[in-house]
Amino acid sequence: MDWMLFQAINGEAGHWAVLDRLAEFSATYIVVILAALLVVAWFTGARPLERARRQRAAIYAVVAAVLGLVVEKIIGDVYYRPRPFVAHHVHQLVAHAADSSMPSSHAIFGFAVAVALLLVSRRLGLVALALAVIMCLARVYVGVHYPGDVTVGALIGGLLALAISLFDPYLDRLIAPALNVAKRLHVA
Numbered sequence: 001m002d003w004m005l006f007q008a009i010n011g012e013a014g015h016w017a018v019l020d021r022l023a024e025f026s027a028t029y030i031v032v033i034l035a036a037l038l039v040v041a042w043f044t045g046a047r048p049l050e051r052a053r054r055q056r057a058a059i060y061a062v063v064a065a066v067l068g069l070v071v072e073k074i075i076g077d078v079y080y081r082p083r084p085f086v087a088h089h090v091h092q093l094v095a096h097a098a099d100s101s102m103p104s105s106h107a108i109f110g111f112a113v114a115v116a117l118l119l120v121s122r123r124l125g126l127v128a129l130a131l132a133v134i135m136c137l138a139r140v141y142v143g144v145h146y147p148g149d150v151t152v153g154a155l156i157g158g159l160l161a162l163a164i165s166l167f168d169p170y171l172d173r174l175i176a177p178a179l180n181v182a183k184r185l186h187v188a
Helices: 002-010 017-043 048-078 105-118 122-141 147-166 168-184
Strands: none
Touching: 002 122, 002 147, 017 048, 017 105, 017 122, 048 105, 048 147, 105 122, 105 147, 122 147
16 A cells, blocks of 8 residues: 555656656755744744743754654664665655665654644644645655655654643743743843
């Protein structure tokens, strides 16, 4: 099933120049746009309470992403899944190392950001979610991940962001010093 979905998505690569360039950009640079959304979340919010919630969400997204990358490393070390371009003849549009394909670190980051922001700002969260989905599809389209890789990455990132937000009262003591330093530096 995973291979059939991969073929359906990646099979279009190389036939549409504009779509190929868009997918290459999305697969490579949406992660930067998502990071920029965290900066936007940090500095926006009409009321002080809303701004503080957005700042916490930005911190939670980063913590979830870092934890997700640890999980990704463990899974990659325990279960090596060759990338599609290693195991098959595919349309590979972006260069990538031949390391383990499962799970996608881009998907982990994208969904950690999307879920964390969605919990505090519907507008920012939906934008981040749309970008994360586009990025995941693009990673398959350009031939560096299977659909299962991005699905597992999305679940890891999203569930970690949700879990971290559930521990908000306990994490508040850890986050408060970082927010106080940011306020003293006039970036909060």
